[in-house]
Amino acid sequence: MSESQLVAAESNVLPRTGHTTEASVAPTYVVPDAVLALADRPLDPRRRIHPGRWITSAVVIALVAWLAVKLGTNPKLGWSAFAQFFASRIMLDGLIVTLELTFVGQLVATVVGVVLAACGESRNPVLTAFARGYVWFFRSVPLIVQILTWYNLAIVFPVLAIGVPFTSLHLQGSTNAIITPFLAAVLALGLHEAAYMAEIVRAGIAAVPRGQLLAASSIGLTRRQTLRRIVLPQTLRVVIPPTGNQLIGLLKACALVSVIGGDELLTTAQRIYAVNYKTIALLLVVSTWYLILTSVLSVGQHYLERWVDRDMRGGNRGEGSSVPSLGLRLRRNLNPLSFGRGEDSEL
Amino acid sequence: MSSDVVDAQPRSAAFGAWLSAAPMVEVINVHKSFGQTSVLAGVNLSVRQGEVVCIIGPSGSGKSTLLRLINHLESPDRGLVRVAGEIIGYEVVNDRLRERSEQDIARQRSQIGMVFQEFNLFSHLTALENVALGPIRVLRTPAGVARDEARTLLSRVGLRHRLHAYPASLSGGEQQRVSIARALALRPAVMLFDEPTSALDPERVDEVLEVIKSLAASGMTMIIVTHEIAFARDVAETVVFIDGGTVVEAGPCRSILTNPHHERTREFLKRVE
Numbered sequence: 001m002s003e004s005q006l007v008a009a010e011s012n013v014l015p016r017t018g019h020t021t022e023a024s025v026a027p028t029y030v031v032p033d034a035v036l037a038l039a040d041r042p043l044d045p046r047r048r049i050h051p052g053r054w055i056t057s058a059v060v061i062a063l064v065a066w067l068a069v070k071l072g073t074n075p076k077l078g079w080s081a082f083a084q085f086f087a088s089r090i091m092l093d094g095l096i097v098t099l100e101l102t103f104v105g106q107l108v109a110t111v112v113g114v115v116l117a118a119c120g121e122s123r124n125p126v127l128t129a130f131a132r133g134y135v136w137f138f139r140s141v142p143l144i145v146q147i148l149t150w151y152n153l154a155i156v157f158p159v160l161a162i163g164v165p166f167t168s169l170h171l172q173g174s175t176n177a178i179i180t181p182f183l184a185a186v187l188a189l190g191l192h193e194a195a196y197m198a199e200i201v202r203a204g205i206a207a208v209p210r211g212q213l214l215a216a217s218s219i220g221l222t223r224r225q226t227l228r229r230i231v232l233p234q235t236l237r238v239v240i241p242p243t244g245n246q247l248i249g250l251l252k253a254c255a256l257v258s259v260i261g262g263d264e265l266l267t268t269a270q271r272i273y274a275v276n277y278k279t280i281a282l283l284l285v286v287s288t289w290y291l292i293l294t295s296v297l298s299v300g301q302h303y304l305e306r307w308v309d310r311d312m313r314g315g316n317r318g319e320g321s322s323v324p325s326l327g328l329r330l331r332r333n334l335n336p337l338s339f340g341r342g343e344d345s346e347l
Numbered sequence: 348m349s350s351d352v353v354d355a356q357p358r359s360a361a362f363g364a365w366l367s368a369a370p371m372v373e374v375i376n377v378h379k380s381f382g383q384t385s386v387l388a389g390v391n392l393s394v395r396q397g398e399v400v401c402i403i404g405p406s407g408s409g410k411s412t413l414l415r416l417i418n419h420l421e422s423p424d425r426g427l428v429r430v431a432g433e434i435i436g437y438e439v440v441n442d443r444l445r446e447r448s449e450q451d452i453a454r455q456r457s458q459i460g461m462v463f464q465e466f467n468l469f470s471h472l473t474a475l476e477n478v479a480l481g482p483i484r485v486l487r488t489p490a491g492v493a494r495d496e497a498r499t500l501l502s503r504v505g506l507r508h509r510l511h512a513y514p515a516s517l518s519g520g521e522q523q524r525v526s527i528a529r530a531l532a533l534r535p536a537v538m539l540f541d542e543p544t545s546a547l548d549p550e551r552v553d554e555v556l557e558v559i560k561s562l563a564a565s566g567m568t569m570i571i572v573t574h575e576i577a578f579a580r581d582v583a584e585t586v587v588f589i590d591g592g593t594v595v596e597a598g599p600c601r602s603i604l605t606n607p608h609h610e611r612t613r614e615f616l617k618r619v620e
Contacts, residue, residue, distance in 0.1 A: 214463065218459075219485060
């Protein structure tokens with residue numbers, strides 16, 4: 001800025017006199033060279049010191065260190081048991097069952113949830129009422145009650161049969177033989193989760209702008225084609241973040257299956273510590289595995305969201321990616337307070 | 348066409364003659380209310396094949412509703428719409444109008460191209476996929492052929508270099524040109540434009556108007572709701588002035604825009620120009 005004559009508008013500087021004749025002569029003033037030089041000078045690079053932050057940091061670090069030392073040096077905790085069982089054959093089998101329950105359960109939940117959401121969008125009032133009733137029922141009954149109910153189904157239906165009505169063609173078997181703890185767990189987890197998935201998909205459908213539906217109609221797509229080709233693909237962006245949270249919630253909910261002896265991580269741990277009494281060490285084994293699995297899923301969720309968001313990136317609408325950073329994602333999912341139905345809250 | 352059997356049973360020879368009469372689009376005594384608000388109160392409109400009609404009028408006068416009635420995005424409370432030899436949304440059974448099946452209405456809509464003020468491009472699809480979707484899913488054109496045709500159409504609207512761009516990365520003018528190509532891909536008998544330049548930045552208006560103009564020159568039948576009086580003067584053969592839910596005045600472009608008969612038309616033109 002070589003020419004230092006900056007002229008400010010009259011109204012910013014001078015009070016109006018009320019004389020209209022004077023307003024025609026625009027008064028000017030000059031910005032002092034000292035101010036211009038100040039504006040041109042680079043910032044002082046020294047950062048401010050925040051004593052409050054240092055003190056709280058020190059307190060927190062001390063607390064964590066103390067806890068770590070106490071845990072690490074406690075002979076009763078049984079770190080040798082931790083090391084012995086962490087990657088043991090029997091524990092890994094439990095880990096595999098947990099993973100199977102999670103993914104099969106989520107698969108059931110996703111399929112049933114999308115079907116329920118589609119029913120909710122139907123013009124058939126019976127279908128919409130059914131979808132609403134399903135969500136009401138399966139969200140209202142505690143998951144642990146549903147697990148126990150499925151497991152004990154044989155009490156009310158001792159025989160399960162599938163066949164063609166009015167003919168003698170059918171297959172049947174004892175309920176106790178068919179509903180294994182694993183199947184009971186998958187049904188309970190999947191059908192319970194489906195109610196939440198239905199709500200997530202419903203919210204996703206509601207978020208699709210009305211103009212998209214008008215445009216789909218105008219090119220001659222039917223309602224079903226519109227749902228399949230236009231609406232559902234566009235719900236992905238909205239549906240994937242809460243679904244990731246649900247999946248992680250489901251993973252953790254697998255521990256509930258221990259009430260029916262489902263052979264997953266916690267059941268396995270319980271069986272071991274029932275014999276050797278290293279209760280905390282084995283619970284730590286379970287916790288460590290959950291931490292690892294949750295972290296891996298969080299990372300996967302981050303990259304999945306980036307991929308789904310690809311058509312919105314580089315847009316000229318001014319908004320950046322809506323995907324939270326990997327760090328935030330990890331912090332959110334590992335937050336002990338967010339157990340259960342993870343709402344999408346910032347920490 | 349599945350409905351021909353029904354439509355080919357007119358009660359009288361006069362009905363059959365009317366069905367195949369010359370006008371490409373005919374709107375007869377259409378009424379439409381939303382709740383207590385009457386939007387259209389007895390609108391009549393007739394558009395010849397290849398004619399370009401501009402509909403002008405104050406906001407809230409029912410122009411957009413009229414367009415949506417023509418492709419049955421809204422259904423009329425009373426009256427009927429005929430496009431390309433078929434009654435839209437209804438078939439004649441025992442001398443009465445009965446609602447058509449969903450598939451049939453979808454087929455009829457596919458023959459009436461519609462361009463929206465807000466473009467409404469499918470945001471999860473690229474420009475090319477937006478244009479090819481209709482032919483593939485509605486006309487059952489093989490995907491390869493549909494994509495080739497989409498490429499040709501997008502070149503025609505000057506977007507050969509943006510085939511694989513998602514809508515969010517296109518400017519408003521580019522999006523609107525894609526949406527015109529999307530409608531054209533279904534080889535419509537008529538094109539409807541609902542204020543196609545109102546949502547555009549001023550410097551983007553001309554590129555869209557140029558495309559519409561070249562379409563007019565190619566002989567496409569078009570009904571255009573617009574605020575651009577200068578454009579209407581340029582492209583329209585017929586101008587229809589709508590106010591208060593009825594057609595106040597309709598006639599050749601020059602006479603309506605330069606020498607309107609009605610006081611309301613005169614006032615409107617004075618206000619917008």
